[in-house]
Amino acid sequence: MRLSKKKRQSRLIESFQKNPFLTDEEMAKQCSVSIQTIRLDRMELGIPEMRERLKHMAEKSFDEVRSLSPEEVIGEVISLELDQSGVSVLEISVDHVFERNQIARGHYLFAQANSLAVAIVNADLVLTRSAAIRFVRPVTLGEKCVAHAKVVQKQPSRFQVDVETKVLDDMVFQGVFDVYRATN
């Protein structure tokens, strides 16, 4: 049985969201309407064709992979003295910001600082126990965040790492991380 246009369209939105890999042909079968109807619907709803959808997803994930890298560290570490200090750089890309206002989401700045704090400690397994952080001023698209980390307290298996992130000379983030060497 066939749904009304409205119902079909809202179903389309949901379906394509849930499974962007669906072709018009498959959708047409699922809705038991012609392929042209599905295409008209996509036009009206502004849903791009499958290939474009996949391209979009690939693009988004491609940048993400490079910036919010699946590596151990977010941001590029440009210097590192184990158990002492380190510097990493993170350039704020479209993937890091709120669409509306181009301001970076806090957790990316946190991730950069946290990763650096963990990377700095010379041990196999290092975890964060706690942190106190402050977002001093919003960071916007394109700005280059340079995080400086310094170990300020060293105990056999416990470290306090201070991180300050700046854009040029402008402090944007400040954090104190309490990290520890865990037994594997």
Add this chain to the structure above:
Amino acid sequence: MRLSKKKRQSRLIESFQKNPFLTDEEMAKQCSVSIQTIRLDRMELGIPEMRERLKHMAEKSFDEVRSLSPEEVIGEVISLELDQSGVSVLEISVDHVFERNQIARGHYLFAQANSLAVAIVNADLVLTRSAAIRFVRPVTLGEKCVAHAKVVQKQPSRFQVDVETKVLDDMVFQGVFDVYRATN
């Protein structure tokens, strides 16, 4: 000038890795050979066509997109009372953990909590000013983190949001977020 077959092919591998969006035509131009040569090369090297490459990337990122979503919120928000409380769930996937020990990187837990704290506040533009957090115990692959957020202090443009993340009844993360409504 033209490279030897071997050099061209290793260049192809590199190029396609660096930019999977390249078509055969573009590659052909770059190498100043015919499009057929590029296709023969891809055959030999077992590199699929661009559309398949993108589809592959999209597939890989699809699961990721749902959990580590590029949306405003990390984790799935399952309930939300604006200006009051909210709950979100994040299942720890391979993308969230250190390879060595399957322990989730702290910033994902932070991201979940931070996103929820921001989502809870009913305003167009909400940013985090500061936070104090504690990683109570490590979270491992597959565990389902349920974050409960509660607004504990409300001022016209400033909120204190407490977040507690649990795995079953086990507290794993605790944070106090100071967020504010910003002028756009």
Add this chain to the structure above:
DNA sequence: CACGTTCTAGTACCTAGTACTAAATTAGTA
């Protein structure tokens, strides 16, 4: 020179579409 490798050219075909025209069907309503 002959032979094999490498490269190019060209054709037929494919998928998943766009853009468009035109007809058929259905729904609403005076």
Add this chain to the structure above:
DNA sequence: TACTAATTTAGTACTAGGTACTAGAACGTG
């Protein structure tokens, strides 16, 4: 019920970015 408007379907021409295949040209080397 008849007319109109919205909706749906059908069909054609065309596109990108390919596959699969055939055939010939150019090059290098013994």
